[in-house]
Amino acid sequence: xxxxxxxxxxxxxxxxxxxxxxxxxxxxxxxxxxxxxxxxxxxxxxxxxxxxxxxxxxxxxxxxxxxxxxxxxxxxxxxxxxxxxxxxxxxxxxxxxxxxxxxxxxxxxxxxxxxxxxxxxxxxxxxxxxxxxxxxxxxxxxxxxxxxxxxxxxxxxxxxxxxxxxxxxxxxxxxxxxxxxxxxxxxxxxxxxxxxxxxxxxxxxxxxxxxxxxxxxxxxxxxxxxxx
Amino acid sequence: xxxxxxxxxxxxxxxxxxxxxxxxxxxxxxxxxxxxxxxxxxxxxxxxxxxxxxxxxxxxxxxxxxxxxxxxxxxxxxxxxxxxxxxxxxxxxxxxxxxxxxxxxxxxxxxxxxxxxxxxxxxxxxxxxxxxxxxxxxxxxxxxxxxxxxxxxxxxxxxxxxxxxxxxxxxxxxxxxxxxxxxxxxxxxxxxxxxxxxxxxxxxxxxxxxxxxxxxxxxxxxxxxxxx
Numbered sequence: 001x002x003x004x005x006x007x008x009x010x011x012x013x014x015x016x017x018x019x020x021x022x023x024x025x026x027x028x029x030x031x032x033x034x035x036x037x038x039x040x041x042x043x044x045x046x047x048x049x050x051x052x053x054x055x056x057x058x059x060x061x062x063x064x065x066x067x068x069x070x071x072x073x074x075x076x077x078x079x080x081x082x083x084x085x086x087x088x089x090x091x092x093x094x095x096x097x098x099x100x101x102x103x104x105x106x107x108x109x110x111x112x113x114x115x116x117x118x119x120x121x122x123x124x125x126x127x128x129x130x131x132x133x134x135x136x137x138x139x140x141x142x143x144x145x146x147x148x149x150x151x152x153x154x155x156x157x158x159x160x161x162x163x164x165x166x167x168x169x170x171x172x173x174x175x176x177x178x179x180x181x182x183x184x185x186x187x188x189x190x191x192x193x194x195x196x197x198x199x200x201x202x203x204x205x206x207x208x209x210x211x212x213x214x215x216x217x218x219x220x221x222x223x224x225x226x227x228x
Numbered sequence: 229x230x231x232x233x234x235x236x237x238x239x240x241x242x243x244x245x246x247x248x249x250x251x252x253x254x255x256x257x258x259x260x261x262x263x264x265x266x267x268x269x270x271x272x273x274x275x276x277x278x279x280x281x282x283x284x285x286x287x288x289x290x291x292x293x294x295x296x297x298x299x300x301x302x303x304x305x306x307x308x309x310x311x312x313x314x315x316x317x318x319x320x321x322x323x324x325x326x327x328x329x330x331x332x333x334x335x336x337x338x339x340x341x342x343x344x345x346x347x348x349x350x351x352x353x354x355x356x357x358x359x360x361x362x363x364x365x366x367x368x369x370x371x372x373x374x375x376x377x378x379x380x381x382x383x384x385x386x387x388x389x390x391x392x393x394x395x396x397x398x399x400x401x402x403x404x405x406x407x408x409x410x411x412x413x414x415x416x417x418x419x420x421x422x423x424x425x426x427x428x429x430x431x432x433x434x435x436x437x438x439x440x441x442x443x444x445x446x447x448x449x450x451x452x453x454x455x456x
Contacts, residue, residue: 048327049377050335065320069334071299072326076319091304092293098300099276107278110338149277 005030008044008055010037011212012121012181014113015070015105016054017174022074022167024205026081030056038125071105074167086167096161100168104175108146113175115139120182124217140184147190154192173200177209183220187228194228202226233258236272236283238265239440240349240409242341243298243333244282245402250302250395252433254309258284266353299333302395314395324389328396332403336374341403343367348410352445368412375418382420401428405437411448415456422456430454 007023007030009016023030035044037053048055048068056073058065067073078087087094116139119131150172153160161168176197179185187194200206210224222228235251235258237244251258263272265281276283276296284301286293295301306315315322344367347359378400381388389396404425407413415422428434438452450456 050327050331052335063320065323067319067323068327069330071330072323075303075326076323079322080319091295091308092291094307095293095295095300095304098303099278099296102297102299103278106334107280 002060004059006057006059007032008035008047008053008057009033010035010053011209012178012214012217013037013053014109014117014171014174014178015052017177017209018070018167018170019054019056019073019077020208021170021174021205022077022086024208025084025086025165025170025203026077028077028081036125038122071101074101074170084165086165086170088161088164088166093162093164093166097166097168100161101171104171108175111142112139112146112179116143116179116182116184120184121178121217143179143184144186147185147193151190151193154196160196169196169200173197173206177206181212181217181219181223183223198226198228230288232287234261234285234287235259236261236263236275236281236285238263238281239437240406240442240445241265241281242337242345242399242402242406243280245405245437246298246395246398247282247284247301247305248436249398249402249433250305250314252436253312253314253393253398253431254305256305256309264353266350299329302329302398312393314393314398316389316392316394321390321392321394325394325396328389329399332399336403339370340367340374340407344371344407344410344412348412349406349445371407371412372414375413375421379418379421382424388424397424397428401425401434405434409440409445409447409451411451426454426456 005023005028007016007019009020009032011034020032035041035053037044037051040051044055045051047057047066050068052069054070054073056067056076058067067076074086078085087097115135119136119139123129123131150160157163159165159169160172176185187197201210213219233251233256235244235247237248237260239262248260263269263281265272265279268279272283273279275285275294278296280297282298282301284295284304286295295304302314306313315325343363347364347367351357351359378388385391387393387397388400404413415425429438441447
């Protein structure tokens with residue numbers, strides 16, 4: 001029974017990146033469809049009424065499963081393709097991984113992306129005018145507070161949630177890599193974070209992300225440099 | 229081996245309510261500690277660095293597991309106490325439940341609660357002054373769009389995600405019940421939603437929520453009325 005996976009995603013969307021990384025770490029092949037979600041294409045809204053990427057569609061001869069939203073896809077993949085385990089072996093491990101996922105998906109997303117990515121990416125895509133400098137400043141200030149917290153975790157741990165690469169690293173790397181595309185991570189102030197990101201960046205699963213480019217949005221000069 | 233569960237929560241927090249309902253549906257006894265999260269108490273921030281409710285602590289003689297954030301707690305409970313199953317039997321069921329959880333936790337939360345609950349609840353708790361009428365209007369307009377969508381789902385389904393009560397119903401009921409505390413649900417325009425909420429409201433698991441009161445914030449006259 002052959003199964004075909006199709007991922008609907010946007011390359012610079014941190015939620016989409018989490019799913020691409022998880023699929024690649026689990027060595028699950030997939031076809032990908034790039035969605036210009038801000039144009040609200042009808043066929044995509046029919047797939048996911050929220051209009052947001054990512055959506056994973058799994059097709060076999062006799063069934064089709066549509067999984068919408070990153071958290072749903074990631075939990076789904078842990079169940080249907082448990083190796084490697086990206087949640088961790090014990091309830092305490094899984095609790096720590098999911099706590100950090102939530103941290104990035106809600107706290108980081110609203111405090112940092114809601115200002116910085118909104119101004120630098122979404123306003124460009126939607127042609128909403130020039131970035132607001134005050135909002136960018138607010139986003140950068142919040143980003144620094146988050147990076148201080150992540151740096152502290154990584155000074156004490158091999159990986160973000162503990163001893164193993166997990167969905168927490170994947171969440172963090174997805175958000176941080178998009179901000180790095182725009183040159184917004186002050187690497188020299190965060191040595192443990194930088195070392196961790198060098199390790200993540202050199203993983204085969206990360207290669208596709210480093211090749212992402214979006215017309216009109218040039219990446220920072222060191223975005224795809226493994227030794228930055 | 230006896231296990232003691234303690235839930236740190238705020239009664240009018242939709243995320244906390246989801247965990248209280250899941251614990252009650254699974255008939256898991258727990259002690260509860262009410263957290264005035266906006267005062268950022270040190271002992272609570274030590275438990276959850278994000279400073280947000282809910283947090284579930286499970287203690288046995290030789291171990292302690294701290295589970296922070298609603299999504300982490302809910303997934304944890306499905307694993308340690310799988311009956312009744314609140315995610316559903318098949319991958320497609322679970323995908324639909326988690327899609328709707330995400331809908332409420334992100335889309336509803338930012339489009340509705342970020343305006344309506346912020347103005348009516350958080351500003352009161354934090355003594356930030358009078359509600360902004362423009363924001364309240366924006367939250368109410370967004371709420372109506374969401375209720376139209378939920379009404380459409382419930383016209384075709386027994387429960388929000390399909391044939392069984394699930395974490396999708398629990399997410400929806402948690403958000404809607406807090407807005408109903410403030411009298412903000414226009415019930416007469418949404419008959420299928422109202423019927424669903426009457427069924428939810430009459431479940432034993434819901435009783436504790438209907439007894440919630442917060443000093444200085446009176447509930448709507450029909451908040452705890454089963455026949456509203």
